[in-house]
Amino acid sequence: MKYIAILDYDHLDHTFFMKSFSEAMGQQRGCTGIIIHADSNYTERLIQTGMMRVDAVMRSTRDLNHRIVALLADSGVSGVGVNGFQKRLIQISGKEVTVDHEWIEARPAGTHLILSNLVWDTLHRKIVPLPLRTLAEALGEQLKIETVIAFPANDVKDPAVTGNRKAKEVKKQKKLIELLPRELIPPPKNTYLGNADAFGKLPDKGGLQPVL
Numbered sequence: 684m685k686y687i688a689i690l691d692y693d694h695l696d697h698t699f700f701m702k703s704f705s706e707a708m709g710q711q712r713g714c715t716g717i718i719i720h721a722d723s724n725y726t727e728r729l730i731q732t733g734m735m736r737v738d739a740v741m742r743s744t745r746d747l748n749h750r751i752v753a754l755l756a757d758s759g760v761s762g763v764g765v766n767g768f769q770k771r772l773i774q775i776s777g778k779e780v781t782v783d784h785e786w787i788e789a790r791p792a793g794t795h796l797i798l799s800n801l802v803w804d805t806l807h808r809k810i811v812p813l814p815l816r817t818l819a820e821a822l823g824e825q826l827k828i829e830t831v832i833a834f835p836a837n838d839v840k841d842p843a844v845t846g847n848r849k850a851k852e853v854k855k856q857k858k859l860i861e862l863l864p865r866e867l868i869p870p871p872k873n874t875y876l877g878n879a880d881a882f883g884k885l886p887d888k889g890g891l892q893p894v895l
Contacts, residue, residue: 684714684886686830687819689871691864694834695723695747700879701754704834707883708795709758714885715792717828718762719818720747721800721866740812741801748799755795762795767802767818768810775813776805780821787826798822819871831874832882832891835862859894870894 694700708716722743729739745766752764767773774781780802787796800818804811819831859876860868867874874894881890 684830685716685826685828686714686832686885687717687719687822687828688832688882689815689819689834689864689867690718690720690751691815691833691836691866692721692723693836693864695720696725700834701751703879704882705754705758705760707879708755708760710883711885713793716795717787717822717826718751718795718797719800719815719822720744720751720797721812721815723747741810744799744801744812748797751797755797760795761793762797763790764797766799767813771803772798773802773813773818773821774805775802775811780813780817782821782825784826814866816867816869816871819874823871823873829873830888831871833863833867833870833874833876833894834878834882835876836864859892863894 690704694704722740725747726736726739726743729742730736734742748764748766752762755762765772770783770786772783772786790796798818800813800815801810802813802818803809822828823831860870862876863870863874875888875891876894877891884890
């Protein structure tokens with residue numbers, strides 16, 4: 684099973700969640716994931732040392748990429764970390780996003796890709812951060828991946844997230860959107876919401892709920 688999982692700003696700075704996330708990935712069977720991320724509150728701590736914001740965002744994002752790879756390795760998960768601008772994997776030109784799908788798909792099955800949102804802007808010839816929802820949609824469309832996984836804001840364990848299918852559909856969808864991290868509203872196409880426990884059961888998607 685192929686999937687895209689989004690680590691948003693708040694979850695990246697949540698030590699307990701990140702540990703649960705890495706352990707969940709170690710429990711998956713037959714899955715190849717692309718884990719995308721941006722920066723976290725680590726950026727603000729760098730700014731407090733006197734670093735300019737644009738430099739702090741770059742430093743924070745790249746450092747987090749290394750940390751995620753190391754964290755996954757501690758749980759026995761094989762992952763390759765890369766920033767989107769490296770090898771020109773992800774490029775933007777105006778509103779158009781181009782993905783080097785050949786390089787991404789050439790990695791061995793079962794090897795997860797940890798990909799940051801720092802991409803190459805071909806018009807301005809510089810590295811820029813791309814919104815996570817935009818990156819997720821581009822990857823999903825160009826790599827034909829139909830499962831994008833997000834985690835509820837504040838790691839709320841809500842019945843609607845963990846599989847209560849008896850609620851009315853309209854109320855359930857409203858509830859799910861309210862649980863999305865703020866940078867993922869509106870949600871990317873094919874987004875599912877679930878906690879770390881449900882994430883660890885992949886390829887069984889029974890514990891995930893589609894967000895329309």
